[in-house]
Amino acid sequence: MAYTRGDGEYFIYNTQGEVISPGIPVEDIPPNTQYVSPNPAEKSNTQKEPSEAASYTAYPNNGPNFSSHHRGWSGSTTSTHISSGKPFLPSSSSDSIRKHLPLGTGGSWVPEIIAVIVSLGALGSIMGVLAKFNGHALPEWPYYITLNAIIAALAAVTTATINISLQNSMSQLKWIRFKEARTRLSQIEAFDEASRGTWGALKLLFTLRGGLLGSFGATVSIIVLLLGPFAQQIATYQTREVESLDGASITRALNYTGALPGNTSSTGFVPILPLKSAVYNGLFAENGRPASALAFECQSGNCTWHPYDTLAVCAQCVDLSPFIQEFCAAGEDAGDCGWQVPQGAKLKDRTEVFSMTSQIPTARGDQPHSSILRLIFMGTEAFDGQPGEIKPWARQCQLSACLQTLKTNISNGVLTEDIVASKTNNTVLDNSDLNDGRDHNVYIISEDGIPYELGIEAMLSMRGWFSSLFANGSASRSDAAYNRTITDNSVVVNLTVGISSGETFFDSDIVTAFYWNYYEYSNGLDRLVNDMATSMTVAFRSFIGAVPVSGRAIYMESYVHVRWGFAVVPIVVVFGAALFLLATMYQSERSTTQIWKSSALAMLFHGLDGGAKNHFGHASSLREQKEQARVTKVQLEESDDGTLLRM
Structure with a gap:
């Protein structure tokens, strides 16, 4: 190994001129150092020495100087670079690498x-x-x-x-x-x-x-x-309602012929049990949902139907109060007189506080052919009167076979139906001889010409059963009334309802039901008769002749x-x-x-040229370098040796 002793730093090279260890401090160089020239000729001669274990060449900073090609460079300062496989040129600084980089070696967009x-x-x-x-x-x-x-x-x-x-x-x-x-x-x-x-x-x-x-x-x-x-x-x-033609169905009646022969009926026919159940449901359920027994399909729980026709039972009530006349029985004082209406209903005296009179169409045809039942109600205390005030009233309600146009909706699984229109057959027909070769059935023709039929046997079964179910009866408040013989249908209660109160004798549960509804609810009589009619319509629509009506199922859809x-x-x-x-x-x-x-x-x-680097030589910390960078201006320029940031 050969050394050169001098001042400053040394550059050590191998025999091929490659830098091995640049920047050796002077104090680290041992004494009696041999100086070896970096000249290639001398280097080759050195390589011929067989006793040499390793050949190195060192130059101190005060060694040979080469002129810089860049402005701002100091001739007394030389940068150190490691070259890979290239002969070392002492005069090169960082520019020695840039010289070998083409100026056009940019990137791509x-x-x-x-x-x-x-x-x-x-x-x-x-x-x-x-x-x-x-x-x-x-x-x-x-x-x-x-x-x-x-x-x-x-x-x-x-x-x-x-x-x-x-x-x-x-x-x-x-x-x-x-x-x-x-x-x-x-x-x-x-x-x-x-x-x-x-x-x-x-x-x-x-x-x-x-x-x-x-x-x-x-x-x-x-x-x-x-x-x-x-x-x-x-x-x-968001959510919206979407209609589907699948999953919504309800029934309508094109005809109704349900009846059974019965010797207990005055007409020879009795209703089938579903119709009897429907009547009782309408009279006594008092749930405000007379159509709840109607079967339907609504998979979404919300469905709607276009208006459709069905055979039904219609209820109609009219006020007869303007036609009330005082009525006195023969031989009675004027103080014991009652009231009556031309339609045939009466209150015998003041103790008879409520009465129900039924009128069933006869076979001779004294009422329209589609009529099923007529009920006349009378009372002494009006719904809107004062307790104990004598204010007679009268009201007539009628049930008839009819054709109804319904608009049906199901909301959250609850069925509601509105009657859009109704039509009855008001012709009068003699039904005394059912074997006279004529068609005695009740027909109602829709607007589109479709006939809806109520069989005569079914009509007669309802009339016969109603004649006993809705037998004339009254509600009385007197000692004589309380002492009357209690029959199977009669009832005595201490009833307080509306403005009416006191111990009252009722001839039947049916009379009790109508009395209760009249004084408990506004339009209570109309409501009860309509409930009964709707419930009977459900029975018609649940019979064999019923056909399904497709509707639209409404789904809540996220979109x-x-x-x-x-x-x-x-x-x-x-x-x-x-x-x-x-x-x-x-x-x-x-x-x-x-x-x-x-x-x-x-x-x-x-990077920076030599002058710019020397400018930062005194900045020993990153903070100082940043401070110096804020006041130092540079520009990217090209020279023969490459592209540099120059001050």
Whole structure:
């Protein structure tokens, strides 16, 4: 091993002229050092020495000097570089590497262009997916993938690709800035931070160091944070009613012929049990839902039907109070007289506080052919009167076979039906001889010409049974009434209802029911008669002749509602990033700046020149270096030896 002893630092080389250990301090060199020349000729002679274990060549700083090709360099200061496989040239500094780098070895904008294209495609996919499903039901995809997941994935792709373009464009902008003019060296760090994240972009924006184009890029870099949240806000999910023609069905009666022969009936026919049950349900259920027994299908729980016709029982009530006349039985004092109406109903005296008179059509046809039953009610205390006040009233209600036009709705599983129109057969027909060869059935023709039929046997069965069920009866308050013989149907109660109170004798439960409804509810008589008619209609619609009517099932459906206003932010971000990239590309081309972008190698290979480095020689800490960078202006220039940041 051979050494050269001198002042300053030494450079040690092997026999091929490669630097092995640069910068050996003088004090580390042992005495009696042999000086070996770096001259190639001398080096080759040294290599011929067989006794030499290893050949090294060292030059001190005061060794041979070479002129610098860069301004600002000091001839007494030499940078140290390690060369790989190249002969060492003592006069070279950091420029020795740059000499071997072509000046045109810049990058390419292809990755950024591809990133922008991908982001535009992802944004277009978001808009396309939203436009496709806007106003439609939520899609059902495999593995429970939701629309939100698709939008989130596309938004993530958009954000990621946009950041590639923004970061590299911002990094390239610093090279453009230093190429176009002398700029404070500290702005390298400002642009570098802006290219790496939001905080750096905020600093660049508010310090106004980036110029117009840099501020625009920083603004886009900040707004890109809102891309994901705003993309998620574009699609909302609302509910609406959707109608389906499946899953909604109810029945209507085209005819009713249910009857059984019976010797106990005055007409020779008795009703079938479902009809009897319907009558009792209408009279005594008092649940406000006389149609609750009607079977229907409504899978959604909410269904509706267009108006349809059905054979039914109609109820009609009229006020007879204006026709009341005082009635006195023969031989009675005027104080014991009662009241009567021309239709044949009466109250015998003041103790008879309520009465029910039934009138069943006879076979001779004394009432319209479709009439089933007529009931006349009278009382001494009016519903709107004062307790104990004598205020006679009378009301007539009639049940008839009819054709009803119904509008049916089911809401939350509860059936409601409204009568849109009704029609009866008011012809009078003699039914005394059913074997006279004529058709005695009751027919009602609808508006579209369809005949609806009530069989004569069914009509006669109802009339015969009603003659006993609705037998004339009354409610009395007198000692004589209480002492009357209690029959199977009569009842004595101490009843307080409405304005009426006191111990009352009722001839039957039917009379009790009508009395109760009259004084308990407004229009109580009409309500009870209508409930009975509706319940009988249900029996008609549940018989063999009933046919189904299809309706519309109403479902609550979640659907996609797009709020296009929230799409402004993703669109602005993507197109802003694309515009920023185009502007950066144009500026790079106009200023002939190499496309180095965020390359760390470019920063290493094309760093500060010697003068700039010496300028920072006294700054021993990072803080001092930053302070010095704020007041030092440099510019990116090209020379014969490469591209450098010069002061």
